[in-house]
Amino acid sequence: MINDSKNITLIMVAILGAGLSILMGLAAYQYEINALNLQFKNEMNEKAASIEREISVKLEVLYAIKSFFNNSEFVSEVEFNHFTQAILARHPDILALEWAPKIQQDDRSTFTAEKRKLYPHFEITQQHSQGLMLPAKRRPVHFPVVYYQPQSQNELIFGFDLLSEPKRAKAIHSAIDTNQAKATELINLIQFSAEKAGFLVFLPVYQSKPITTEQRRQFTKGLIIGAYLFEDLLTEVFDRSNASYYDIQIFDSTESQDTLLFVHTTSSTIQAETDSYFSKTLKPIHGRQWTLIATPSEAYFEQTMSPMPYIACVVSLLFVVLIMTFSYVLVIKNKLLEQSKLHLEAISRTDSLTNIANRRHFDEVILNEWSRARREKTPLTLLMIDIDHFKVFNDTYGHVRGDACLKEVAQALNQSVTREYDFVARYGGEEFAIILPLSNHVNLIAERCRHNVEALQIPHRNSPSGSVVTITVGVATLTPDADKDLNQLIVQADTALYQAKEQGRNCVVFA
Numbered sequence: 001m002i003n004d005s006k007n008i009t010l011i012m013v014a015i016l017g018a019g020l021s022i023l024m025g026l027a028a029y030q031y032e033i034n035a036l037n038l039q040f041k042n043e044m045n046e047k048a049a050s051i052e053r054e055i056s057v058k059l060e061v062l063y064a065i066k067s068f069f070n071n072s073e074f075v076s077e078v079e080f081n082h083f084t085q086a087i088l089a090r091h092p093d094i095l096a097l098e099w100a101p102k103i104q105q106d107d108r109s110t111f112t113a114e115k116r117k118l119y120p121h122f123e124i125t126q127q128h129s130q131g132l133m134l135p136a137k138r139r140p141v142h143f144p145v146v147y148y149q150p151q152s153q154n155e156l157i158f159g160f161d162l163l164s165e166p167k168r169a170k171a172i173h174s175a176i177d178t179n180q181a182k183a184t185e186l187i188n189l190i191q192f193s194a195e196k197a198g199f200l201v202f203l204p205v206y207q208s209k210p211i212t213t214e215q216r217r218q219f220t221k222g223l224i225i226g227a228y229l230f231e232d233l234l235t236e237v238f239d240r241s242n243a244s245y246y247d248i249q250i251f252d253s254t255e256s257q258d259t260l261l262f263v264h265t266t267s268s269t270i271q272a273e274t275d276s277y278f279s280k281t282l283k284p285i286h287g288r289q290w291t292l293i294a295t296p297s298e299a300y301f302e303q304t305m306s307p308m309p310y311i312a313c314v315v316s317l318l319f320v321v322l323i324m325t326f327s328y329v330l331v332i333k334n335k336l337l338e339q340s341k342l343h344l345e346a347i348s349r350t351d352s353l354t355n356i357a358n359r360r361h362f363d364e365v366i367l368n369e370w371s372r373a374r375r376e377k378t379p380l381t382l383l384m385i386d387i388d389h390f391k392v393f394n395d396t397y398g399h400v401r402g403d404a405c406l407k408e409v410a411q412a413l414n415q416s417v418t419r420e421y422d423f424v425a426r427y428g429g430e431e432f433a434i435i436l437p438l439s440n441h442v443n444l445i446a447e448r449c450r451h452n453v454e455a456l457q458i459p460h461r462n463s464p465s466g467s468v469v470t471i472t473v474g475v476a477t478l479t480p481d482a483d484k485d486l487n488q489l490i491v492q493a494d495t496a497l498y499q500a501k502e503q504g505r506n507c508v509v510f511a
């Protein structure tokens with residue numbers, strides 16, 4: 001029972017320990033994830049800053065071209081090409097740099113004729129819905145692209161009237177009215193198919209220094225245009241970094257509905273199961289409000305996660321195993337100690353010759369039985385037994401035979417009582433005692449003892465009272481009460497034994 005409860009305690013402690021180890025591992029894992037989330041957010045903040053830097057550098061070149069125009073009465077095509085080629089050499093990720101003068105409808109034919117001297121097929125154009133370039137419709141003002149670099153891939157924009165398309169027109173009007181660079185929303189660039197979306201930035205150039213909106217509209221000389229593709233513009237930002245570990249999207253959130261401008265997807269399609277989600281509104285870029293959204297992939301966490309949580313879990317599990325082993329060894333040791341203690345106790349209560357209870361054990365048992373009988377007001381019987389003329393037996397046959405005789409007598413007495421709580425002990429020397437609690441057949445048992453010993457037929461040739469070994473029994477029964485004590489019972493049994501001896505031995509006498 002005790003062992004069972006110890007085992008259950010051990011198992012409980014093991015389960016608790018294992019649970020705590022797992023909890024520790026999970027806590028370490030969560031700590032790691034939180035740290036990685038923070039690291040991811042920091043990385044993304046840096047990325048957002050470098051996107052802002054990259055874009056602003058690319059857009060700044062327009063101001064350099066504007067200064068070039070402001071410092072010159074007339075910029076020729078050769079001069080424009082020369083100036084912008086130098087810029088494009090340093091910024092190959094700019095799709096095109098262009099110049100579009102303002103042409104009043106009244107001047108359109110003169111302007112066209114002038115251009116045709118050099119370019120016989122020149123026309124101010126606009127794009128048909130199916131992509132064809134057709135002559136631009138009549139409108140009060142045109143902004144046809146006349147200078148552009150690089151020349152290759154951009155031929156379609158030559159003569160294209162920027163005001164013919166509403167998204168471009170919206171940014172142009174805003175740029176002219178405010179004297180600021182203005183970017184379009186996401187548009188399909190003329191020179192590419194629909195998949196290659198980008199944006200244009202317009203920077204107005206004026207004839208003098210107009211102050212009011214009206215003056216700006218009136219004195220607009222033309223527009224400097226920068227054409228950009230998102231993928232080209234942001235390639236450098238993402239190439240420089242370990243971009244395969246996260247998805248990035250850039251939205252234009254200027255209008256009420258967000259427009260997706262740019263997507264960078266990782267090779268790993270699995271999104272990490274974390275709440276890591278980064279969103280940042282970039283600094284306004286020439287009238288456009290862009291938002292960067294980034295999510296890490298599972299690979300990001302796999303790559304950057306340290307083995308610390310697993311180590312913590314394994315180490316604490318090992319610790320639990322160690323404690324459990326130690327506790328188990330202690331339990332086993334205690335069990336062995338307990339067993340040897342019980343064994344020693346049993347030895348200390350047993351007579352080493354006859355293997356029945358010794359005097360010490362007798363004293364304990366008779367005391368307990370006396371108390372019980374007193375509590376329960378029941379009779380308690382004591383048989384005092386003595387082997388007749390044992391000294392003579394020893395003298396006749398020697399001590400070794402004497403010992404053997406004692407053993408046989410003890411065995412016979414033991415077999416004479418059948419109830420579990422009847423108790424046989426060696427009282428000392430050749431004397432035995434039997435305690436019979438609650439017995440109704442005391443005389444029968446005493447007589448059976450005497451008879452069983454005689455029936456052993458152990459020869460006793462020099463005995464004055466017979467030819468075999470016999471015993472004499474003195475019996476006393478008392479029901480304990482306040483006036484009686486245990487000693488009385490023992491004295492009475494002893495007296496009965498003495499009387500039996502007097503009566504010639506090999507008999508039973510009751511007190």
Ligand SMILES: Nc1nc2c(ncn2[C@@H]2O[C@H](COP(=O)(O)OP(=O)(O)OP(=O)(O)O)[C@@H](O)[C@H]2O)c(=O)[nH]1
Pocket residue numbers: 353386387388389390391392394398399400401402403406428429430501
């Ligand atoms: N062999 C052997 N003899 C023992 C042992 N213990 C006591 N004796 C002997 O038992 C004898 C007891 O002798 P007595 O007390 O005179 O009693 P008795 O000879 O039996 O005489 P009665 O009791 O009057 O019949 C002594 O000789 C003891 O040496 C023992 O363990 N082994």
